[in-house]
Amino acid sequence: MTALATELAATMRTPLLETRGLSKHYALQRSTRAWLRREPGEVLRAVDDVSLAVLPGRTLGVVGETGSGKSTLGRLVLRLERPSAGQVLLDGQDVASGGGAMSHRLRRDVQVVLQDPYTSLNPHETVGGALAEVLKVTGSVPAAGRPARVAELLDQVGFPSGWAGRKPGQLSGGGRQRVSIARALAVGPRLLVADEPVSALDVSVQAQVLNLFQRLQSELGLAYLFITHDLAVLERIADDVAVLYLGKVVEQGPAEALFASPAHPYTQALLAAAPKLGRRRSTTSAVAGELPNPITPPSGCTFHPRCPAAMAVCREVVPLTTTTATGQRVACHLYPGSTPGTEPPVRPPSTPASGAAAVSHPAPSPGGTR
Amino acid sequence: MTTLVDPAQLGDVRGLSRARWLRLPLPKVLRGRFSLVAGIVLLLAIAVLCIGAPLFTSASPLDIDPLNPLAPPSPEHPLGTDAFGRDLWARVLYGGRYDLAIAFGATIVTLVVGTALGMLAAYLGGWVESVVMRVVDLFFAFPFIVLVIAIVASLGPSLRNMFIALWVASWVGYARIAHGQTLAARRYGYVVAANVLGYSTPRVLLRHVLPSVAPLVIVFAMVDAVGNVLLGASLGFLGIGVRQPTPEWGSMISEGQAYILSNWQLSLVPGIALVVLGVAFSLLGDGLADVLRAEQ
Numbered sequence: 001m002t003a004l005a006t007e008l009a010a011t012m013r014t015p016l017l018e019t020r021g022l023s024k025h026y027a028l029q030r031s032t033r034a035w036l037r038r039e040p041g042e043v044l045r046a047v048d049d050v051s052l053a054v055l056p057g058r059t060l061g062v063v064g065e066t067g068s069g070k071s072t073l074g075r076l077v078l079r080l081e082r083p084s085a086g087q088v089l090l091d092g093q094d095v096a097s098g099g100g101a102m103s104h105r106l107r108r109d110v111q112v113v114l115q116d117p118y119t120s121l122n123p124h125e126t127v128g129g130a131l132a133e134v135l136k137v138t139g140s141v142p143a144a145g146r147p148a149r150v151a152e153l154l155d156q157v158g159f160p161s162g163w164a165g166r167k168p169g170q171l172s173g174g175g176r177q178r179v180s181i182a183r184a185l186a187v188g189p190r191l192l193v194a195d196e197p198v199s200a201l202d203v204s205v206q207a208q209v210l211n212l213f214q215r216l217q218s219e220l221g222l223a224y225l226f227i228t229h230d231l232a233v234l235e236r237i238a239d240d241v242a243v244l245y246l247g248k249v250v251e252q253g254p255a256e257a258l259f260a261s262p263a264h265p266y267t268q269a270l271l272a273a274a275p276k277l278g279r280r281r282s283t284t285s286a287v288a289g290e291l292p293n294p295i296t297p298p299s300g301c302t303f304h305p306r307c308p309a310a311m312a313v314c315r316e317v318v319p320l321t322t323t324t325a326t327g328q329r330v331a332c333h334l335y336p337g338s339t340p341g342t343e344p345p346v347r348p349p350s351t352p353a354s355g356a357a358a359v360s361h362p363a364p365s366p367g368g369t370r
Numbered sequence: 371m372t373t374l375v376d377p378a379q380l381g382d383v384r385g386l387s388r389a390r391w392l393r394l395p396l397p398k399v400l401r402g403r404f405s406l407v408a409g410i411v412l413l414l415a416i417a418v419l420c421i422g423a424p425l426f427t428s429a430s431p432l433d434i435d436p437l438n439p440l441a442p443p444s445p446e447h448p449l450g451t452d453a454f455g456r457d458l459w460a461r462v463l464y465g466g467r468y469d470l471a472i473a474f475g476a477t478i479v480t481l482v483v484g485t486a487l488g489m490l491a492a493y494l495g496g497w498v499e500s501v502v503m504r505v506v507d508l509f510f511a512f513p514f515i516v517l518v519i520a521i522v523a524s525l526g527p528s529l530r531n532m533f534i535a536l537w538v539a540s541w542v543g544y545a546r547i548a549h550g551q552t553l554a555a556r557r558y559g560y561v562v563a564a565n566v567l568g569y570s571t572p573r574v575l576l577r578h579v580l581p582s583v584a585p586l587v588i589v590f591a592m593v594d595a596v597g598n599v600l601l602g603a604s605l606g607f608l609g610i611g612v613r614q615p616t617p618e619w620g621s622m623i624s625e626g627q628a629y630i631l632s633n634w635q636l637s638l639v640p641g642i643a644l645v646v647l648g649v650a651f652s653l654l655g656d657g658l659a660d661v662l663r664a665e666q
Contacts, residue, residue, distance in 0.1 A: 120560060
């Protein structure tokens with residue numbers, strides 16, 4: 001009994017899935033001249049030193065603009081891509097080092113739901129056929145029990161099991177997404193990586209599918225890595241949120257704290273830009289400018305060219321991650337502890353100034369940039 | 371948020387779909403598809419006439435009648451005779467066997483091999499892709515007919531060597547099409563999901579990638595079949611394909627050209643046969659493309 005209790009406590013503490021310093025760098029093709037001159041090739045840092053944790057039965061939301069690396073992060077976690085550096089840990093074990101048995105476990109424990117409902121299902125397979133195929137290949141259910149299990153899975157996602165003979169072409173976007181979820185559930189996973197699963201759906205259908213995600217979480221104890229560009233979706237479903245900018249986590253923390261008092265200027269800008277009921281939309285874009293070219297990212301803090309609170313130090317020094325009073329981990333020079341203690345010589349002696357800025361310049365409120 | 375419609379209540383709709391499901395697919399596939407039906411009927415007609423040639427003529431395509439050269443149509447020779455007194459109708463019927471053999475034999479092999487190599491190259495990537503696709507580029511660098519002639523010339527002219535030359539030279543088209551479509555299909559959600567579910571490579575390729583590749587290569591194969599027949603005819607014309615006295619439509623056209631002013635039917639009849647075979651394959655290709663598109 002006590003052994004079980006300690007084991008339980010241990011599983012609660014150990015993240016189901018963890019990334020440690022996970023990076024994916026793509027080497028770009030060099031011109032022949034650059035190659036002849038032996039110039040170093042350009043590198044695209046799609047995901048750069050990302051450390052996240054998904055706890056069992058909880059939802060980690062990952063938010064970022066197009067090109068922020070959030071989908072690449074999902075592909076790394078699913079091992080559809082090999083990381084350039086860092087690790088993906090499942091129950092504290094590195095999925096790369098375990099060999100065949102480990103990848104088998106990963107395939108059983110971690111499944112995916114993708115964005116586009118129109119390509120997420122094989123148009124040539126019936127709904128029931130696609131689910132039966134999963135059961136057959138994974139060998140989890142004997143042939144005789146498969147129809148019943150298929151019906152059960154469809155029930156679970158609120159899809160009429162009488163429609164099992166239909167092909168995806170006969171279904172709506174929401175219906176297809178339900179079937180995609182059922183297919184992922186067929187192997188009995190503990191974590192779903194959901195890459196923009198509701199972005200292509202109508203708002204009313206979005207709400208239904210989000211309800212489904214929440215219901216499945218409470219019924220099956222699923223954990224989600226929920227990737228989206230839509231903060232409103234995360235506010236509703238996420239327990240923890242990580243904000244990605246140019247492949248880096250600029251802020252992460254409990255969803256409640258992050259939405260109540262966003263620490264990073266980028267998070268603040270995103271929140272200000274998100275449409276909200278009962279609040280007039282600001283006419284000016286809250287995040288000025290566009291995402292810079294990720295091949296030649298800005299120096300220092302990569303957000304500084306668009307940051308309303310940018311200081312001299314931001315141009316030169318990459319901020320470290322520090323913890324705010326409200327519990328978020330943030331990488332921004334506005335917060336004490338983010339600026340490295342041992343300064344490079346190029347930096348002017350402005351530590352007191354920047355320190356003062358952090359104190360006297362409270363992070364602008366979500367509406368403050370108007 | 372209320373549930374919009376409870377689909378379980380739509381019992382009627384469900385019954386309807388099940389009934390449609392049970393209906394035999396064949397007549398439904400053919401219904402309202404003129405090209406497909408016309409293509410199949412034409413091709414079947416040609417096949418019956420050529421393979422069942424002895425049923426439609428009692429004359430031999432090879433028997434020479436020196437006393438009766440270039441005879442006009444008559445009861446015993448419905449289309450007349452050629453310069454050696456051979457029955458033209460019999461030669462057209464028996465000759466079609468070779469053209470059909472070229473159309474199917476040369477095309478099916480390259481369809482299967484080329485598609486398989488292209489799909490594997492795109493799916494496996496890495497050095498496999500580099501090697502296969504560079505070889506494809508290499509073959510594309512040569513004019514197709516010149517390549518075929520070169521291969522036949524180096525192996526020696528014969529029907530078998532002509533097949534070998536066609537196989538070697540024309541798989542690359544299929545490989546390139548299959549490669550491109552497989553690259554696209556790898557990004558489809560259901561292929562990614564199949565990978566995440568841990569499906570084996572053969573299963574992913576055959577059950578999930580092939581259905582989106584097949585329509586493209588099958589339609590291309592129909593065009594290619596016509597091309598192969600014409601190429602076989604061209605090689606016959608050049609004297610390195612089907613050789614005298616074996617009848618084959620292409621070589622018959624070239625033999626007939628000497629008498630084009632007096633006995634024009636010697637070239638015209640095999641020419642029409644060739645055109646009809648080409649039209650049959652084109653209609654079939656169009657019809658299949660329609661069906662396969664509707665499947666998506």
